[in-house]
Amino acid sequence: xxxxxxxxxxxxxxxxxxxxxxxxxxxxxxxxxxxxxxxxxxxxxxxxxxxxxxxxxxxxxxxxxxxxxxxxxxxxxxxxxxxxxxxx
Amino acid sequence: xxxxxxxxxxxxxxxxxxxxxxxxxxxxxxxxxxxxxxxxxxxxxxxxxxxxxxxxxxxxxxxxxxxxxxxxxxxxxxxxxxxxxxxxxxxxxxxxxxxxxxxxxxxxxxxxxxxxxxxxxxxxxxxxxxxxxxxxxxxxxxxxxxxxxxxxxxxxxxxxxxxxxxxxxxxxxxxxxxxxxxxxxxxxxxxxxxxxxxxxxxxxxxxxxxxxxxxxxxxxxxxxxxxxxxx
Numbered sequence: 001x002x003x004x005x006x007x008x009x010x011x012x013x014x015x016x017x018x019x020x021x022x023x024x025x026x027x028x029x030x031x032x033x034x035x036x037x038x039x040x041x042x043x044x045x046x047x048x049x050x051x052x053x054x055x056x057x058x059x060x061x062x063x064x065x066x067x068x069x070x071x072x073x074x075x076x077x078x079x080x081x082x083x084x085x086x087x088x
Numbered sequence: 089x090x091x092x093x094x095x096x097x098x099x100x101x102x103x104x105x106x107x108x109x110x111x112x113x114x115x116x117x118x119x120x121x122x123x124x125x126x127x128x129x130x131x132x133x134x135x136x137x138x139x140x141x142x143x144x145x146x147x148x149x150x151x152x153x154x155x156x157x158x159x160x161x162x163x164x165x166x167x168x169x170x171x172x173x174x175x176x177x178x179x180x181x182x183x184x185x186x187x188x189x190x191x192x193x194x195x196x197x198x199x200x201x202x203x204x205x206x207x208x209x210x211x212x213x214x215x216x217x218x219x220x221x222x223x224x225x226x227x228x229x230x231x232x233x234x235x236x237x238x239x240x241x242x243x244x245x246x247x248x249x250x251x252x253x254x255x256x257x258x259x260x261x262x263x264x265x266x267x268x269x270x271x272x273x274x275x276x277x278x279x280x281x282x283x284x285x286x287x288x289x290x291x292x293x294x295x296x297x298x299x300x301x302x303x304x305x306x307x308x309x310x311x312x313x314x315x316x317x318x319x
Binding site for chain 1: 145146149150153181182187188189191192193194195196234236237238270
């Protein structure tokens with residue numbers, strides 16, 4: 001029985017990759033007086049809906065999408081959360 | 089000997105290349121729309137600079153799935169030549185023809201400048217008309233040109249002498265001060281292991297006509313033409 005799923009995908013820079021944008025934002029926050037801030041890293045958040053036979057298939061397809069397009073695994077990591085929306 | 093220049097929606101250096109290969113060097117040049125799949129008539133494919141598909145998601149990320157790219161991969165696997173300039177370099181890393189990735193410049197600025205670049209070797213087809221360690225001046229124009237690769241990839245590139253161009257001082261020294269965008273090991277351009285695929289951030293096609301400043305890039309195209317005409 002096919003189901004509709006909602007995915008929330010988080011793409012983050014690998015820790016070994018410099019994040020100059022994160023560094024700039026961190027210094028901005030510090031200039032605003034938030035001296036307690038450290039380790040700002042900027043990533044991407046992607047939402048999408050998909051239809052799949054079951055949760056396993058949805059997970060497998062999402063892994064493929066992330067590996068092939070949504071993330072560049074040379075520089076990025078990804079993780080996602082999946083919720084079932086309705087049974088088709 | 090025929091050049092092909094891939095045209096993606098958002099490419100903007102495609103005609104600059106044609107102006108050099110066809111206009112200045114009289115070499116047959118075909119503009120190849122990204123929907124085409126038959127590129128068997130081409131000896132050398134050039135992926136130009138620009139902002140393919142608006143650089144959405146990541147630079148070069150969407151372009152890698154254009155119909156023409158499968159043919160470009162096949163072309164490269166046959167040992168034929170592929171050159172990616174700027175956005176073209178980004179596309180080649182995204183599609184996996186070259187290792188590593190190009191990320192935001194170290195200081196975040198979009199850098200538009202003419203910079204010294206050192207040619208590391210001249211025994212590959214790309215640099216026949218240069219001298220080893222020759223310092224040339226080429227234009228750069230990029231926001232995401234900082235070359236990144238993990239340590240083992242970088243070591244393999246160094247061991248295999250795959251780094252063809254490096255950012256340097258005007259006298260040719262390789263140091264952090266003259267590493268304009270923060271690239272690892274001052275990488276400005278690399279080749280694959282076989283040497284038939286080159287990706288570079290600087291723009292040789294914008295340094296080929298005296299009328300618009302320097303001509304240090306022309307030798308790259310002229311060298312290619314001469315080598316391949318002989319072959």
